[in-house]
Amino acid sequence: MxxxxxxxxxxxxxxxxxxxxxxxxxxxxxxxxxxxxxxxxxxGSSNRGPSGMRDAALPYVGAFERDDKRAMQQQMRARLPKRKDIRAALDKGYREFVEVVRAEPFDAAKAAKIMEEQFERAGQFQKVGREVSIERISEMSVEKRAAYADRLEYRLDNPRKHGKRKER
CATH class of the missing domain: 1.20.5 (Single alpha-helices involved in coiled-coils or other helix-helix interfaces)
Structure with a gap:
């Protein structure tokens, strides 16, 4: 025992x-x-746009019809780097950032540069998304643009319901 x-x-x-x-x-x-x-x-920087950039884009994107969203997604994929390349660049930046944070003395400028590069990549994604959206709206007939505007207005007037509303 x-x-x-x-x-x-x-x-x-x-x-x-x-x-x-x-x-x-x-x-x-x-x-x-x-x-x-x-x-x-x-x-930290005024050129990145306001906080909540994704929230700002949601009504615009959500008001598109499902087929438009799919076509726009394909256009964006064609214009942007491959997902694995984006992920590899992000991972590399994160690893570099960890090294900078651990280094003595801490190099704040280098850390800021790494973050800035990552946010610039995200900004490129947003820029291409805006371009594709405007191109898609420009291609719409007057009737389709009016229907898009109606859906967008509905989302703006009913922010809590937009997720539950079926696409037209």
Whole structure:
């Protein structure tokens, strides 16, 4: 039999449930830190556009008919770098950023440059999206443009309902 004094001195192994909760807590903390860093980074330069750029684009995109959205997505894919190339560039930037953060002394200018390059890539995606959207609207007949304007106006007037409304 084991000695109760020895057993009492060993720290108890955390339960599986506790370890899962700890992992979830860590993940949530990292999400919050990421959101804060993202918010700070977005607010640093006036040429990046207002915060919530995605929110600004949603009504415009959402008002397009499903077929238009699919065609626009194909046009964007043709104009933008391949997804794997974008992901590789992002990953490279993140790794470089980690190295800069760990370096002593910390080089704030280099860190800012890495972030700026990543946000410029995102800005390119947004720019192409705006171009494709305007091209698509320019190609519409007067009737289709009026229907698009009606859908957009509906989304603006009913912001909570736009996700539940069926596409025309």
């Amino acid at each position: 084991s000695d109760p004094k020895i057993e009492a001195s060993k720290p108890a192994k955390p339960s599986k449930r506790f370890r899962i909760l700890l992992g979830v807590s860590l993940a949530l903390n990292l999400l919050v830190v990421g959101a804060v860093v993202g918010a700070i980074a977005k607010g």
